[in-house]
Amino acid sequence: MNAQITADEARARLDALADPKILAVNERHGDDHAVNLTKLRALAKDIGADQELARELWAGGGSAARLLAILICKPREFGRDELDAMLREAGTPKVHDWLVSYVVKKSKHAEELRLAWFADPDPVVASAGWALTTERIAKKPDGLDLDGLLDTIEAEMRDAPERLQWAQNHALAEIGIRNPGLRDRAVAIGEKLQVLADYPTPPGCTSPFAPTWIAEMVRRQAE
The missing domain is CATH 1.25.40 (Serine Threonine Protein Phosphatase 5, Tetratricopeptide repeat)
Structure with a gap:
């Protein structure tokens, strides 16, 4: 776990993982992230749970960053209105689906x-x-x-x-x-x-x- 990673550092690591071939495949399904999801999950595991970082990454936008935010967040710490706003700004199908499956379903x-x-x-x-x-x-x-x-x-x-x-x-x-x-x-x-x-x-x-x-x-x- 790297508890000291910043949002800028997390985004730099995502940028380093970006692959135009992955992006081309995802765009056919309405998504716009260029990071292989296995590698994204490995990055999330390396970072560990970090609610503050998750909120920063989500607020900064970008599908890859928001997918990472979903994987490192603590679902029960989000408020009802916060989750409602997040769903409405999720944008792409993968971010929407992960938010519902990995966060909202675990929320109180x-x-x-x-x-x-x-x-x-x-x-x-x-x-x-x-x-x-x-x-x-x-x-x-x-x-x-x-x-x-x-x-x-x-x-x-x-x-x-x-x-x-x-x-x-x-x-x-x-x-x-x-x-x-x-x-x-x-x-x-x-x-x-x-x-x-x-x-x-x-x-x-x-x-x-x-x-x-x-x-x-x-x-x-x-x-």
């Missing part, structure tokens, strides 16, 4: 933010609410209106913007996988909407098309 404000973001008019913010809802479906479903979620998905998912559509599709799959009593309905909704039915899926990988995804996960559970 996760449920409050889930409820606030779920119906936000900004579809990217709403996608974070759906991601947190999917976490609840998988781990703490008590109190969730799963039938109501399926109603919303059936009504909205086909025409939803891409990031929101992906998040709703994940929720649909998790409902079908985790709830045998709702599985037929979840599959039927997926078949009706055909969202991601033609998504190119490499050999050996599971299609994100909900009916296929549900069937494969249920099959694995039965093994």
Whole structure:
């Protein structure tokens, strides 16, 4: 651990790791960081947890710096409004996804933010609410209106913007996988909407098309 590293030194180390080939690949997915994520994680491990540095790196902007900030921060030390502001300025898909997965999900404000973001008019913010809802479906479903979620998905998912559509599709799959009593309905909704039915899926990988995804996960559970 290097507790004495400054934000400028951390950024210099990120700059030294930048690779134009990595940037070119990431740009095809809407991201703009040029650092290999394995190397980024190694740098974070070398620095260790440092909340003050994490806040400095986030405030200074730049996707690589913000990804590093996410890896070295202490999630429970962020306030509710601070996390809300961070999500709205996250910018790229990778920063957004890591912030939700590595920080917000571990925060004491996760449920409050889930409820606030779920119906936000900004579809990217709403996608974070759906991601947190999917976490609840998988781990703490008590109190969730799963039938109501399926109603919303059936009504909205086909025409939803891409990031929101992906998040709703994940929720649909998790409902079908985790709830045998709702599985037929979840599959039927997926078949009706055909969202991601033609998504190119490499050999050996599971299609994100909900009916296929549900069937494969249920099959694995039965093994």
